[in-house]
Amino acid sequence: MEFLKEYLDYAVFGILGTMGFIALWVTFERFFYYRSVKWQTFDHSEHLNISLSRHLTTLSTIGANAPYVGLLGTVLGILITFYDIGQGQNLDTGAIMLGLALALKATAAGIAIAIPSIMFYNGLVRKTDVINAQYRALQDLQRQH
Template identity: 90%
Template sequence: MEFLKAYLDYAVFGILGLMGFIALWITFERFFYYRSVKWQEFSHHEHLNIALSRNLTSLSIIGANAPYVGLLGTVLGILITFYDLGQGHDLDTGAIMLGLALALKATAAGIAIAIPSIMFYNGLVRKVDVINAQYRAMQDGKRDLSA
């Protein structure tokens, strides 16, 4: 229990920090890719769609699971708080409230990672839809000219 007590915050915030870094990296990578993609050069719609949607699943996974990582940290923090209270044989409400408040910071951090991740994911999916629509319109225009 002492090991968990000593390293819980480092583990939870380390994982959430890594998730946030990866989410930001994917967001910037996709943003710059979408700005430079030459969608007119793709021979088939599905090849374009595969290229455009690369890494978006990872961004969605981070957004969906960051609150759970934070919640796990909160639950473990609460367990540690109750364990310490049980070992001390006293019911100090100040200690209980402090332990619970400190445990909740993990959930807040998880939500703070999840909200922007999902916002970025939705924005990037919208950009994929726009580029796909432009590609289909270009393909339809070529077919009209050849007819």
């Protein structure tokens, strides 16, 4: 239990920090890719769609799972708080509230990673849809001529 107590914050915030870094990296990589992609040069719409949607699943997965990582940290923090209270036979309400408040910071961090990740994901999916629509419109125009 002491090991968990000592390293819980480092583990949870390390995982969430890594998730946040990956989400930011994917967002910037996709943003710059969309600005530079020559979608007119693709031979088939499915090849374009595969190229455009690369890494978006990672961003969605981070957005969906970051709150759970934070929640796991909170649950383990609450477990440690109750364990310490039980070991000390001390029912100090100040210690209980402090332990619970510190445990909740993991959930807040998970939500803080999830919200922008999902927002970036939705924006990038929208950009993918726009580029795909432009490609289809260009293909239709070329077929008409």
